[in-house]
Amino acid sequence: MRRWVNFLPFAFWCYLAFNLFNLQILKHQSYSIRAKNQHEQKVRLVARRGNIYDRNGRPLAVSIKAYSIYAVTKYVRNLNQTAMKLAQLGLGPYRELVRKLKTKRFFWVKMKVDKELATKVKELHLPGIGVVDDYLRFYPQKRYLKDLIGNVSSDNRGLSGLEFQFDSILKGRDGFAVFQKKPSGRGYPYPHYPMLEPECGGDLYLTLDLDLQILLYETLSRAVDRYRADRAAGVIIEPGTGKVLALVNINGDRCHNSVISDEFEPGSTFKIVTLAAALIEGHRLDEIVDVSGGRLKVGGHLIHDFRDYGRLDLKGVFVHSSNVGAVKIGRRVRREIFFQTARALGFGNLTGIHLPGEAKGKIYRPREMKRLRYANNCFGQGVTVTLLQLTNAYAAIAASGKLYRPYVVARIVGGETRYTFRPFLIRRSLTPEICHQISEVLAAVVEEGTGRRARNRLIKICGKTGTAQKAGPGGYLPGRIITTFVGYFPKQEPDYVIGIMLDEPKQGSWASQITAPVFGEIVAGMAKIPGMVGDSYAYAQ
């Protein structure tokens, strides 16, 4: 009897046991991954993106439930029939669908369709074609707000504007669900698999007032037509808090926020820096400045006024916006003080508004200011500002010297965060006395100076016009101007600061004829909105 033969099956048993150990212990990791890959299908549960509202709770951007249809071509069985059925539902041209089904591994047949269409697609039960939940971003006031709110990508991520800046808050947190896959690739829910519920994004409540926004937009857009300007921009800020109440860009179809991103030479509106510096240096408003002749030669360049004003007092120089006068006052002021005043009012620095793409502007240090450049700077040429900076500087004067950081988002509600933004005081730039004196001058500008056409019968307005030559390569461009008007009202305890800008108007050549009346229109329009401008603003008081 040969018992040894029993050793052979035992040896084979050992070999199998070793293989078992190899597979289950040594190679467990890699097989585990392979098993997971073929068993599980992780599906993203899209979180609802937070909405954006104006300060009265009116919706500006909302997420609407929608459905997206996709194709995983690996699992598509009858290619032509699938394409035909999808084409019949209006999901794209037949040929295009066939081409995509042939060449791509995965593609979106159509994104963000309504429930009715999604149900129809589901009922076809086409293998390889699936429907997932999605959200459509809808902007009810898109016309007025596209460049401030911005836009989102097809997967609902912020690309520009507030959508970009506050993306981390708005987007929420996506959840997921794991499905068991069949060998055919289709998934079905399996009870023990993990799942994470999506978390909705936080809602933004803006400082913006939709009524004001529409008013500003309509007025500026009419002005662009009337004066045949290239573009226009405007911003309304609440002095004493920095709340941005309206922010408008008329750019055609471009989605570009020129209020904060575009630098330009401000012209006469910048003269408040000269005025403030002169007052800081102790000059008085009734000081006499000789501007007779209306011309002044500086470093071989001729500076001239609108007309010959003869002799003006310091106030008159600003009321009539005399460039010669501004240069002459500038000569009585130390350049350091001029620079410091400009800096104190926020020029040459970011305002710090929570929006992407803010520009800094350019002002010069005392050392850099040669004679001609300084002379130019005194009446607002040679420096660059953004409309937001300029308006915010006026807001500081309106708020007795307190410069606030402008902001657009008032509150974040819902989601993981609940936060209220508070006014942020950057600095006390000027003393209240100087601000009061500047207000007097600015009031006189509207009463009797270049800003006369901005006047309002009922409300006392302070403001300043600005007509600047546009610089191009190799010097100033003849006939091309930027007109601005920045003003605030009512004079006592101002509630609104408005800055408007029209770029290259072809009709009219001075801000006094262009932006001043537009400003007047805006104020008149605001007076018609109930509750916007109170009775206490009455001119008589």
Next chain:
Amino acid sequence: MRLRPFDRPDPGYTTIIFLLLGLGVVAVYSSSFFYASATGRSEFYYLKGHLLRLIPGIILFFLIQRIPYHSLRQLSGPGYIVLLTILLFTFLIGHRIYGAKRWLQLSGFSVQISELAKLWVVIYLASLLSFRMELFSRFKTMIPPLLMLFSIILLVLIQPNFSMAIVMATVALYLLILGGVKLRLILPIVGLALLVIGLLIWRFPHTSYRLSRFFSGSLQYQVEQSRIAIGSGGLFGHGIGSGRQKLLFLPKPFNDFIFAIWAEETGFIGSVFLFVLFLLLFLRGIAIASGLEDSFGFLLVSGMNMVIFIYFLLHTGIALGIIPPAGVPLPFISFGGWAVIANLTAAGIIVGASRWRVT
């Protein structure tokens, strides 16, 4: 003279058998409930079927213990005639299921006749090797009895039931070596047999296709799925009932790939438990065989023991991807028609023989 047994039936062997049967019931249910409901049946469909086949099997297991194993010798001659008749009959007019003439319709009942053929091989060789050993001393005298054996294996092979023919041939070889036939006489026969098998593989396309796929390294889908099942089990497994490979990834998860499901759900611990149980069963069988004083008993028990163990080796070897895929059930565990009954019969013969031990 009526023979009387000297000893009690071996309790260890019976215990292992029932442990395996118990595990089998759990495994069959766990691996079949999804498949059953996915194919539109009740989730207990295969469990019920399995239990229904277990009952006659267990009854047979106990009945066969009462029969003195010596009398089984008498089955070798009539068994041959019966098998030859039925196998020829099925070969000539059998009807096709699964592309194979493997089934014979017998009064509304499907009998897998080759399951009985494998038991016959053991009885036949055991009786020859113990009572007519002189035939195996010379090559010339060896031919006629081996031709009888070959005719049966050949008929099973061309059914075609490739895996069963391999089992039968291996068991036959095992018994020839164990029975003391000179190796120089066995080797030419093995060579001849391999030649015939090679020819037949070449003749039968579905077998050669399977083999070529296996050796070319591109494992078949099911083997790959089986390895994924076993590999993903890890040390502790996913827990009984929560395996995922049975969810339509593995074909016939309750039968040909039940070990893969078991390994996935119970992990290395459970798989080793099963491995050890089968090894203990095998060793216990050898011990029982060695306790018998006559050589027929020794060879009979050893052969039956080997029939069971080789099925285990083949089934796990296929699941682990070492052996080319073929439909081989795991004894006592797999859902299966006549395999359950045939295996329980073999086990019954072994336990019955244990009553006649001298030591």
